[in-house]
Amino acid sequence: MFFPNGDVYHFDDYGNVTSIKNARDPRRNITLTYSGLGADLRLTAMTDISGRSVQLSYMSGRLSSILLPTGQTITYGYDVRANLTSVDYGNGQVKQYVYGESGLAPNGDAGLLTGIISEDGKRYGTFGYDEYGRVISSVLHGENGPTESTDLRFPDATHTVVKTMTGELQTYAFTSDQYRRPLSIASNARSESSTYDSHGRKLSHTDGRGVQTTYAYNASGQLSQQIEAANDTTGDKRTTQTDWHATLNVPVARRVLDAAGQWVSQ
Structure with a gap:
Protein backbone atom coordinates (compact mmCIF):
# COMPACT_ATOMS: atom_id res chain seq x y z
CA MET A 1 0.00 0.00 0.00
CA PHE A 2 1.40 3.38 -1.07
CA PHE A 3 0.85 6.80 0.51
CA PRO A 4 1.50 10.29 -0.93
CA ASN A 5 4.24 10.95 1.65
CA GLY A 6 6.27 8.03 0.27
CA ASP A 7 5.36 5.46 2.92
CA VAL A 8 5.01 1.92 1.58
CA TYR A 9 3.23 -0.61 3.81
CA HIS A 10 4.19 -4.28 3.54
CA PHE A 11 1.91 -7.09 4.73
CA ASP A 12 2.30 -10.79 5.47
CA ASP A 13 0.04 -13.52 4.10
CA TYR A 14 -2.45 -12.90 6.93
CA GLY A 15 -2.84 -9.17 6.28
CA ASN A 16 -0.65 -7.99 9.16
CA VAL A 17 1.60 -4.98 8.60
CA THR A 18 5.21 -6.20 8.79
CA SER A 19 7.08 -3.06 7.79
CA ILE A 20 6.72 0.54 6.70
CA LYS A 21 9.41 1.82 4.35
CA ASN A 22 10.03 5.21 2.82
CA ALA A 23 12.74 5.58 0.16
CA ARG A 24 12.59 9.38 0.37
CA ASP A 25 12.95 9.46 4.15
CA PRO A 26 14.42 6.22 5.57
CA ARG A 27 14.07 7.65 9.07
CA ARG A 28 10.42 6.70 8.78
CA ASN A 29 11.26 3.02 8.20
CA ILE A 30 9.92 0.67 10.83
CA THR A 31 9.70 -3.11 11.23
CA LEU A 32 6.91 -4.78 13.20
CA THR A 33 7.36 -8.14 14.93
CA TYR A 34 4.60 -10.47 16.09
CA SER A 35 4.28 -13.64 18.15
CA GLY A 36 1.51 -16.23 18.30
CA LEU A 37 -1.11 -17.17 15.74
CA GLY A 38 -4.78 -16.46 15.17
CA ALA A 39 -6.53 -15.10 18.25
CA ASP A 40 -3.22 -15.29 20.14
CA LEU A 41 -1.37 -13.06 17.67
CA ARG A 42 0.29 -10.13 19.45
CA LEU A 43 2.47 -7.25 18.30
CA THR A 44 5.69 -7.63 20.31
CA ALA A 45 8.14 -5.10 18.87
CA MET A 46 8.48 -2.05 16.64
CA THR A 47 12.01 -1.27 15.44
CA ASP A 48 13.22 1.74 13.48
CA ILE A 49 16.11 1.98 11.01
CA SER A 50 18.62 2.86 13.74
CA GLY A 51 17.76 -0.26 15.72
CA ARG A 52 15.77 1.50 18.42
CA SER A 53 12.94 -0.71 19.53
CA VAL A 54 9.69 -0.49 21.47
CA GLN A 55 8.91 -3.86 23.04
CA LEU A 56 5.46 -4.97 24.17
CA SER A 57 4.74 -7.72 26.70
CA TYR A 58 1.46 -9.44 27.52
CA MET A 59 -0.04 -11.42 30.38
CA SER A 60 -3.28 -13.40 30.15
CA GLY A 61 -3.85 -11.89 26.73
CA ARG A 62 -3.61 -8.31 27.97
CA LEU A 63 -0.88 -5.74 27.42
CA SER A 64 1.20 -5.77 30.61
CA SER A 65 4.17 -3.53 29.80
CA ILE A 66 5.93 -1.46 27.16
CA LEU A 67 9.71 -1.07 27.16
CA LEU A 68 10.78 2.17 25.47
CA PRO A 69 14.14 2.73 23.71
CA THR A 70 15.16 4.98 26.63
CA GLY A 71 14.91 2.03 28.99
CA GLN A 72 11.74 3.34 30.62
CA THR A 73 9.09 0.70 31.25
CA ILE A 74 5.38 1.51 31.28
CA THR A 75 3.38 -1.06 33.25
CA TYR A 76 -0.37 -1.68 33.02
CA GLY A 77 -2.48 -3.01 35.91
CA TYR A 78 -5.90 -4.67 35.77
CA ASP A 79 -8.56 -5.79 38.24
CA VAL A 80 -10.24 -9.20 38.39
CA ARG A 81 -12.74 -8.07 35.75
CA ALA A 82 -9.88 -7.22 33.37
CA ASN A 83 -10.58 -3.49 33.71
CA LEU A 84 -7.52 -1.30 33.25
CA THR A 85 -6.85 0.17 36.71
CA SER A 86 -3.42 1.78 36.45
CA VAL A 87 -0.68 2.95 34.12
CA ASP A 88 2.67 3.16 35.91
CA TYR A 89 5.24 5.19 33.97
CA GLY A 90 8.09 3.95 36.16
CA ASN A 91 9.14 7.42 37.26
CA GLY A 92 6.84 7.78 40.24
CA GLN A 93 3.91 8.83 38.08
CA VAL A 94 0.86 6.57 38.05
CA LYS A 95 -2.47 7.23 36.33
CA GLN A 96 -5.42 5.44 37.94
CA TYR A 97 -8.82 4.39 36.62
CA VAL A 98 -11.80 3.93 38.97
CA TYR A 99 -14.94 1.87 38.34
CA GLY A 100 -18.43 1.46 39.80
CA GLU A 101 -18.43 4.39 42.24
CA SER A 102 -21.62 4.94 44.21
CA GLY A 103 -23.85 7.63 42.74
CA LEU A 104 -22.17 7.38 39.35
CA ALA A 105 -22.69 3.76 38.28
CA PRO A 106 -26.10 2.04 38.63
CA ASN A 107 -25.99 -0.58 41.38
CA GLY A 108 -22.24 -0.04 41.68
CA ASP A 109 -21.59 -1.74 38.33
CA ALA A 110 -17.86 -2.51 38.52
CA GLY A 111 -17.54 -2.59 34.75
CA LEU A 112 -18.31 1.10 34.26
CA LEU A 113 -15.47 3.64 34.31
CA THR A 114 -16.49 6.40 36.71
CA GLY A 115 -13.26 8.25 37.34
CA ILE A 116 -9.72 9.00 36.20
CA ILE A 117 -7.05 10.12 38.65
CA SER A 118 -4.10 11.83 37.01
CA GLU A 119 -0.43 11.32 37.77
CA ASP A 120 -0.45 14.10 40.38
CA GLY A 121 -3.08 12.23 42.40
CA LYS A 122 -5.87 14.67 41.56
CA ARG A 123 -9.21 13.82 40.00
CA TYR A 124 -9.14 14.37 36.25
CA GLY A 125 -12.39 12.84 34.99
CA THR A 126 -15.79 11.89 36.42
CA PHE A 127 -18.42 9.94 34.47
CA GLY A 128 -22.00 9.08 35.40
CA TYR A 129 -24.41 6.52 33.94
CA ASP A 130 -28.14 5.79 33.91
CA GLU A 131 -29.79 2.49 34.84
CA TYR A 132 -29.12 1.16 31.34
CA GLY A 133 -25.39 1.83 31.54
CA ARG A 134 -25.55 4.83 29.21
CA VAL A 135 -23.30 7.81 29.93
CA ILE A 136 -25.37 10.76 31.16
CA SER A 137 -22.61 13.04 32.44
CA SER A 138 -18.93 13.66 31.77
CA VAL A 139 -16.79 16.17 33.63
CA LEU A 140 -13.09 16.93 33.17
CA HIS A 141 -11.53 18.69 36.14
CA GLY A 142 -8.84 21.38 36.21
CA GLU A 143 -7.06 23.38 38.87
CA ASN A 144 -9.90 25.92 39.08
CA GLY A 145 -12.90 23.70 38.50
CA PRO A 146 -14.36 21.86 35.51
CA THR A 147 -12.69 22.48 32.17
CA GLU A 148 -15.27 20.52 30.23
CA SER A 149 -18.75 19.34 31.16
CA THR A 150 -21.27 17.39 29.07
CA ASP A 151 -24.73 16.11 30.01
CA LEU A 152 -26.77 13.69 27.94
CA ARG A 153 -30.41 12.61 27.91
CA PHE A 154 -32.28 10.13 25.76
CA PRO A 155 -35.83 11.28 24.94
CA ASP A 156 -36.51 8.21 22.77
CA ALA A 157 -34.78 5.28 21.11
CA THR A 158 -33.44 7.24 18.14
CA HIS A 159 -32.44 10.60 19.63
CA THR A 160 -29.85 11.87 22.09
CA VAL A 161 -29.74 15.42 23.40
CA VAL A 162 -26.33 16.72 24.47
CA LYS A 163 -25.85 19.80 26.63
CA THR A 164 -22.36 21.30 26.45
CA MET A 165 -20.58 23.38 29.05
CA THR A 166 -21.64 26.55 27.22
CA GLY A 167 -25.29 25.54 27.48
CA GLU A 168 -25.63 24.67 23.79
CA LEU A 169 -28.10 21.86 23.08
CA GLN A 170 -27.24 19.42 20.29
CA THR A 171 -29.75 16.82 19.11
CA TYR A 172 -28.38 13.66 17.51
CA ALA A 173 -30.66 11.42 15.42
CA PHE A 174 -29.79 7.76 14.78
CA THR A 175 -31.17 4.93 12.70
CA SER A 176 -33.60 2.66 14.51
CA ASP A 177 -31.73 -0.58 13.72
CA GLN A 178 -29.20 -2.32 15.95
CA TYR A 179 -26.29 -0.34 14.49
CA ARG A 180 -27.65 3.10 15.47
CA ARG A 181 -25.90 4.93 12.66
CA PRO A 182 -25.90 8.74 13.03
CA LEU A 183 -28.33 10.45 10.66
CA SER A 184 -28.07 14.07 11.72
CA ILE A 185 -26.77 16.54 14.28
CA ALA A 186 -28.76 19.71 14.85
CA SER A 187 -28.28 22.74 17.08
CA ASN A 188 -28.70 26.49 16.92
CA ALA A 189 -25.15 26.79 15.58
CA ARG A 190 -24.88 24.00 13.00
CA SER A 191 -26.48 21.05 11.27
CA GLU A 192 -24.95 17.86 9.85
CA SER A 193 -26.46 14.84 8.13
CA SER A 194 -25.51 11.45 6.66
CA THR A 195 -27.12 8.91 4.32
CA TYR A 196 -26.57 5.14 4.04
CA ASP A 197 -27.25 2.39 1.51
CA SER A 198 -29.30 -0.75 2.14
CA HIS A 199 -26.20 -2.50 3.52
CA GLY A 200 -25.61 0.22 6.11
CA ARG A 201 -22.62 1.74 4.31
CA LYS A 202 -22.32 5.50 4.45
CA LEU A 203 -23.07 7.11 1.07
CA SER A 204 -22.76 10.77 1.98
CA HIS A 205 -22.05 13.20 4.78
CA THR A 206 -22.88 16.90 4.79
CA ASP A 207 -21.04 18.91 7.43
CA GLY A 208 -22.06 22.06 9.27
Missing part, protein backbone atom coordinates in the same frame (compact mmCIF):
# COMPACT_ATOMS: atom_id res chain seq x y z
CA ARG A 209 -20.80 24.25 6.42
CA GLY A 210 -22.93 22.42 3.88
CA VAL A 211 -19.91 20.69 2.34
CA GLN A 212 -20.72 17.17 1.17
CA THR A 213 -18.48 14.09 1.08
CA THR A 214 -19.66 11.06 -0.90
CA TYR A 215 -18.54 7.42 -0.70
CA ALA A 216 -18.63 4.50 -3.16
CA TYR A 217 -17.80 0.83 -2.64
CA ASN A 218 -16.70 -2.14 -4.73
CA ALA A 219 -18.56 -5.45 -4.99
CA SER A 220 -16.80 -6.66 -1.83
CA GLY A 221 -18.03 -3.70 0.18
CA GLN A 222 -14.61 -2.02 0.41
CA LEU A 223 -14.37 1.76 0.09
CA SER A 224 -13.27 2.38 -3.50
CA GLN A 225 -13.89 6.10 -3.86
CA GLN A 226 -14.28 9.11 -1.60
CA ILE A 227 -15.10 12.54 -2.97
CA GLU A 228 -14.51 15.45 -0.61
CA ALA A 229 -16.39 18.69 -1.35
CA ALA A 230 -18.47 16.73 -3.86
CA ASN A 231 -20.97 19.59 -4.18
CA ASP A 232 -18.28 22.26 -4.58
CA THR A 233 -18.01 24.32 -7.78
CA THR A 234 -14.98 26.46 -6.88
CA GLY A 235 -12.25 23.87 -7.42
CA ASP A 236 -12.01 22.36 -3.94
CA LYS A 237 -13.36 18.96 -4.96
CA ARG A 238 -10.90 16.14 -4.21
CA THR A 239 -11.35 12.49 -5.16
CA THR A 240 -9.52 9.56 -3.58
CA GLN A 241 -9.72 6.20 -5.37
CA THR A 242 -8.53 2.96 -3.78
CA ASP A 243 -7.75 -0.41 -5.39
CA TRP A 244 -7.88 -3.52 -3.20
CA HIS A 245 -6.11 -6.88 -3.26
CA ALA A 246 -8.22 -9.55 -4.96
CA THR A 247 -8.23 -11.92 -1.97
CA LEU A 248 -6.83 -10.04 1.04
CA ASN A 249 -8.54 -7.12 2.73
CA VAL A 250 -5.55 -4.94 1.90
CA PRO A 251 -5.40 -1.80 -0.30
CA VAL A 252 -2.79 -2.04 -3.06
CA ALA A 253 -3.03 1.39 -4.70
CA ARG A 254 -4.48 4.80 -3.99
CA ARG A 255 -4.96 7.75 -6.37
CA VAL A 256 -5.86 11.34 -5.50
CA LEU A 257 -7.50 13.51 -8.18
CA ASP A 258 -8.21 17.23 -8.18
CA ALA A 259 -11.45 18.94 -9.19
CA ALA A 260 -10.50 18.65 -12.87
CA GLY A 261 -9.90 14.91 -12.56
CA GLN A 262 -6.12 15.27 -12.80
CA TRP A 263 -3.82 13.14 -10.65
CA VAL A 264 -2.43 14.92 -7.62
CA SER A 265 -0.67 11.92 -6.08
CA GLN A 266 -0.58 8.14 -6.07
Whole structure:
Protein backbone atom coordinates (compact mmCIF):
# COMPACT_ATOMS: atom_id res chain seq x y z
CA MET A 1 0.00 0.00 0.00
CA PHE A 2 1.40 3.38 -1.07
CA PHE A 3 0.85 6.80 0.51
CA PRO A 4 1.50 10.29 -0.93
CA ASN A 5 4.24 10.95 1.65
CA GLY A 6 6.27 8.03 0.27
CA ASP A 7 5.36 5.46 2.92
CA VAL A 8 5.01 1.92 1.58
CA TYR A 9 3.23 -0.61 3.81
CA HIS A 10 4.19 -4.28 3.54
CA PHE A 11 1.91 -7.09 4.73
CA ASP A 12 2.30 -10.79 5.47
CA ASP A 13 0.04 -13.52 4.10
CA TYR A 14 -2.45 -12.90 6.93
CA GLY A 15 -2.84 -9.17 6.28
CA ASN A 16 -0.65 -7.99 9.16
CA VAL A 17 1.60 -4.98 8.60
CA THR A 18 5.21 -6.20 8.79
CA SER A 19 7.08 -3.06 7.79
CA ILE A 20 6.72 0.54 6.70
CA LYS A 21 9.41 1.82 4.35
CA ASN A 22 10.03 5.21 2.82
CA ALA A 23 12.74 5.58 0.16
CA ARG A 24 12.59 9.38 0.37
CA ASP A 25 12.95 9.46 4.15
CA PRO A 26 14.42 6.22 5.57
CA ARG A 27 14.07 7.65 9.07
CA ARG A 28 10.42 6.70 8.78
CA ASN A 29 11.26 3.02 8.20
CA ILE A 30 9.92 0.67 10.83
CA THR A 31 9.70 -3.11 11.23
CA LEU A 32 6.91 -4.78 13.20
CA THR A 33 7.36 -8.14 14.93
CA TYR A 34 4.60 -10.47 16.09
CA SER A 35 4.28 -13.64 18.15
CA GLY A 36 1.51 -16.23 18.30
CA LEU A 37 -1.11 -17.17 15.74
CA GLY A 38 -4.78 -16.46 15.17
CA ALA A 39 -6.53 -15.10 18.25
CA ASP A 40 -3.22 -15.29 20.14
CA LEU A 41 -1.37 -13.06 17.67
CA ARG A 42 0.29 -10.13 19.45
CA LEU A 43 2.47 -7.25 18.30
CA THR A 44 5.69 -7.63 20.31
CA ALA A 45 8.14 -5.10 18.87
CA MET A 46 8.48 -2.05 16.64
CA THR A 47 12.01 -1.27 15.44
CA ASP A 48 13.22 1.74 13.48
CA ILE A 49 16.11 1.98 11.01
CA SER A 50 18.62 2.86 13.74
CA GLY A 51 17.76 -0.26 15.72
CA ARG A 52 15.77 1.50 18.42
CA SER A 53 12.94 -0.71 19.53
CA VAL A 54 9.69 -0.49 21.47
CA GLN A 55 8.91 -3.86 23.04
CA LEU A 56 5.46 -4.97 24.17
CA SER A 57 4.74 -7.72 26.70
CA TYR A 58 1.46 -9.44 27.52
CA MET A 59 -0.04 -11.42 30.38
CA SER A 60 -3.28 -13.40 30.15
CA GLY A 61 -3.85 -11.89 26.73
CA ARG A 62 -3.61 -8.31 27.97
CA LEU A 63 -0.88 -5.74 27.42
CA SER A 64 1.20 -5.77 30.61
CA SER A 65 4.17 -3.53 29.80
CA ILE A 66 5.93 -1.46 27.16
CA LEU A 67 9.71 -1.07 27.16
CA LEU A 68 10.78 2.17 25.47
CA PRO A 69 14.14 2.73 23.71
CA THR A 70 15.16 4.98 26.63
CA GLY A 71 14.91 2.03 28.99
CA GLN A 72 11.74 3.34 30.62
CA THR A 73 9.09 0.70 31.25
CA ILE A 74 5.38 1.51 31.28
CA THR A 75 3.38 -1.06 33.25
CA TYR A 76 -0.37 -1.68 33.02
CA GLY A 77 -2.48 -3.01 35.91
CA TYR A 78 -5.90 -4.67 35.77
CA ASP A 79 -8.56 -5.79 38.24
CA VAL A 80 -10.24 -9.20 38.39
CA ARG A 81 -12.74 -8.07 35.75
CA ALA A 82 -9.88 -7.22 33.37
CA ASN A 83 -10.58 -3.49 33.71
CA LEU A 84 -7.52 -1.30 33.25
CA THR A 85 -6.85 0.17 36.71
CA SER A 86 -3.42 1.78 36.45
CA VAL A 87 -0.68 2.95 34.12
CA ASP A 88 2.67 3.16 35.91
CA TYR A 89 5.24 5.19 33.97
CA GLY A 90 8.09 3.95 36.16
CA ASN A 91 9.14 7.42 37.26
CA GLY A 92 6.84 7.78 40.24
CA GLN A 93 3.91 8.83 38.08
CA VAL A 94 0.86 6.57 38.05
CA LYS A 95 -2.47 7.23 36.33
CA GLN A 96 -5.42 5.44 37.94
CA TYR A 97 -8.82 4.39 36.62
CA VAL A 98 -11.80 3.93 38.97
CA TYR A 99 -14.94 1.87 38.34
CA GLY A 100 -18.43 1.46 39.80
CA GLU A 101 -18.43 4.39 42.24
CA SER A 102 -21.62 4.94 44.21
CA GLY A 103 -23.85 7.63 42.74
CA LEU A 104 -22.17 7.38 39.35
CA ALA A 105 -22.69 3.76 38.28
CA PRO A 106 -26.10 2.04 38.63
CA ASN A 107 -25.99 -0.58 41.38
CA GLY A 108 -22.24 -0.04 41.68
CA ASP A 109 -21.59 -1.74 38.33
CA ALA A 110 -17.86 -2.51 38.52
CA GLY A 111 -17.54 -2.59 34.75
CA LEU A 112 -18.31 1.10 34.26
CA LEU A 113 -15.47 3.64 34.31
CA THR A 114 -16.49 6.40 36.71
CA GLY A 115 -13.26 8.25 37.34
CA ILE A 116 -9.72 9.00 36.20
CA ILE A 117 -7.05 10.12 38.65
CA SER A 118 -4.10 11.83 37.01
CA GLU A 119 -0.43 11.32 37.77
CA ASP A 120 -0.45 14.10 40.38
CA GLY A 121 -3.08 12.23 42.40
CA LYS A 122 -5.87 14.67 41.56
CA ARG A 123 -9.21 13.82 40.00
CA TYR A 124 -9.14 14.37 36.25
CA GLY A 125 -12.39 12.84 34.99
CA THR A 126 -15.79 11.89 36.42
CA PHE A 127 -18.42 9.94 34.47
CA GLY A 128 -22.00 9.08 35.40
CA TYR A 129 -24.41 6.52 33.94
CA ASP A 130 -28.14 5.79 33.91
CA GLU A 131 -29.79 2.49 34.84
CA TYR A 132 -29.12 1.16 31.34
CA GLY A 133 -25.39 1.83 31.54
CA ARG A 134 -25.55 4.83 29.21
CA VAL A 135 -23.30 7.81 29.93
CA ILE A 136 -25.37 10.76 31.16
CA SER A 137 -22.61 13.04 32.44
CA SER A 138 -18.93 13.66 31.77
CA VAL A 139 -16.79 16.17 33.63
CA LEU A 140 -13.09 16.93 33.17
CA HIS A 141 -11.53 18.69 36.14
CA GLY A 142 -8.84 21.38 36.21
CA GLU A 143 -7.06 23.38 38.87
CA ASN A 144 -9.90 25.92 39.08
CA GLY A 145 -12.90 23.70 38.50
CA PRO A 146 -14.36 21.86 35.51
CA THR A 147 -12.69 22.48 32.17
CA GLU A 148 -15.27 20.52 30.23
CA SER A 149 -18.75 19.34 31.16
CA THR A 150 -21.27 17.39 29.07
CA ASP A 151 -24.73 16.11 30.01
CA LEU A 152 -26.77 13.69 27.94
CA ARG A 153 -30.41 12.61 27.91
CA PHE A 154 -32.28 10.13 25.76
CA PRO A 155 -35.83 11.28 24.94
CA ASP A 156 -36.51 8.21 22.77
CA ALA A 157 -34.78 5.28 21.11
CA THR A 158 -33.44 7.24 18.14
CA HIS A 159 -32.44 10.60 19.63
CA THR A 160 -29.85 11.87 22.09
CA VAL A 161 -29.74 15.42 23.40
CA VAL A 162 -26.33 16.72 24.47
CA LYS A 163 -25.85 19.80 26.63
CA THR A 164 -22.36 21.30 26.45
CA MET A 165 -20.58 23.38 29.05
CA THR A 166 -21.64 26.55 27.22
CA GLY A 167 -25.29 25.54 27.48
CA GLU A 168 -25.63 24.67 23.79
CA LEU A 169 -28.10 21.86 23.08
CA GLN A 170 -27.24 19.42 20.29
CA THR A 171 -29.75 16.82 19.11
CA TYR A 172 -28.38 13.66 17.51
CA ALA A 173 -30.66 11.42 15.42
CA PHE A 174 -29.79 7.76 14.78
CA THR A 175 -31.17 4.93 12.70
CA SER A 176 -33.60 2.66 14.51
CA ASP A 177 -31.73 -0.58 13.72
CA GLN A 178 -29.20 -2.32 15.95
CA TYR A 179 -26.29 -0.34 14.49
CA ARG A 180 -27.65 3.10 15.47
CA ARG A 181 -25.90 4.93 12.66
CA PRO A 182 -25.90 8.74 13.03
CA LEU A 183 -28.33 10.45 10.66
CA SER A 184 -28.07 14.07 11.72
CA ILE A 185 -26.77 16.54 14.28
CA ALA A 186 -28.76 19.71 14.85
CA SER A 187 -28.28 22.74 17.08
CA ASN A 188 -28.70 26.49 16.92
CA ALA A 189 -25.15 26.79 15.58
CA ARG A 190 -24.88 24.00 13.00
CA SER A 191 -26.48 21.05 11.27
CA GLU A 192 -24.95 17.86 9.85
CA SER A 193 -26.46 14.84 8.13
CA SER A 194 -25.51 11.45 6.66
CA THR A 195 -27.12 8.91 4.32
CA TYR A 196 -26.57 5.14 4.04
CA ASP A 197 -27.25 2.39 1.51
CA SER A 198 -29.30 -0.75 2.14
CA HIS A 199 -26.20 -2.50 3.52
CA GLY A 200 -25.61 0.22 6.11
CA ARG A 201 -22.62 1.74 4.31
CA LYS A 202 -22.32 5.50 4.45
CA LEU A 203 -23.07 7.11 1.07
CA SER A 204 -22.76 10.77 1.98
CA HIS A 205 -22.05 13.20 4.78
CA THR A 206 -22.88 16.90 4.79
CA ASP A 207 -21.04 18.91 7.43
CA GLY A 208 -22.06 22.06 9.27
CA ARG A 209 -20.80 24.25 6.42
CA GLY A 210 -22.93 22.42 3.88
CA VAL A 211 -19.91 20.69 2.34
CA GLN A 212 -20.72 17.17 1.17
CA THR A 213 -18.48 14.09 1.08
CA THR A 214 -19.66 11.06 -0.90
CA TYR A 215 -18.54 7.42 -0.70
CA ALA A 216 -18.63 4.50 -3.16
CA TYR A 217 -17.80 0.83 -2.64
CA ASN A 218 -16.70 -2.14 -4.73
CA ALA A 219 -18.56 -5.45 -4.99
CA SER A 220 -16.80 -6.66 -1.83
CA GLY A 221 -18.03 -3.70 0.18
CA GLN A 222 -14.61 -2.02 0.41
CA LEU A 223 -14.37 1.76 0.09
CA SER A 224 -13.27 2.38 -3.50
CA GLN A 225 -13.89 6.10 -3.86
CA GLN A 226 -14.28 9.11 -1.60
CA ILE A 227 -15.10 12.54 -2.97
CA GLU A 228 -14.51 15.45 -0.61
CA ALA A 229 -16.39 18.69 -1.35
CA ALA A 230 -18.47 16.73 -3.86
CA ASN A 231 -20.97 19.59 -4.18
CA ASP A 232 -18.28 22.26 -4.58
CA THR A 233 -18.01 24.32 -7.78
CA THR A 234 -14.98 26.46 -6.88
CA GLY A 235 -12.25 23.87 -7.42
CA ASP A 236 -12.01 22.36 -3.94
CA LYS A 237 -13.36 18.96 -4.96
CA ARG A 238 -10.90 16.14 -4.21
CA THR A 239 -11.35 12.49 -5.16
CA THR A 240 -9.52 9.56 -3.58
CA GLN A 241 -9.72 6.20 -5.37
CA THR A 242 -8.53 2.96 -3.78
CA ASP A 243 -7.75 -0.41 -5.39
CA TRP A 244 -7.88 -3.52 -3.20
CA HIS A 245 -6.11 -6.88 -3.26
CA ALA A 246 -8.22 -9.55 -4.96
CA THR A 247 -8.23 -11.92 -1.97
CA LEU A 248 -6.83 -10.04 1.04
CA ASN A 249 -8.54 -7.12 2.73
CA VAL A 250 -5.55 -4.94 1.90
CA PRO A 251 -5.40 -1.80 -0.30
CA VAL A 252 -2.79 -2.04 -3.06
CA ALA A 253 -3.03 1.39 -4.70
CA ARG A 254 -4.48 4.80 -3.99
CA ARG A 255 -4.96 7.75 -6.37
CA VAL A 256 -5.86 11.34 -5.50
CA LEU A 257 -7.50 13.51 -8.18
CA ASP A 258 -8.21 17.23 -8.18
CA ALA A 259 -11.45 18.94 -9.19
CA ALA A 260 -10.50 18.65 -12.87
CA GLY A 261 -9.90 14.91 -12.56
CA GLN A 262 -6.12 15.27 -12.80
CA TRP A 263 -3.82 13.14 -10.65
CA VAL A 264 -2.43 14.92 -7.62
CA SER A 265 -0.67 11.92 -6.08
CA GLN A 266 -0.58 8.14 -6.07
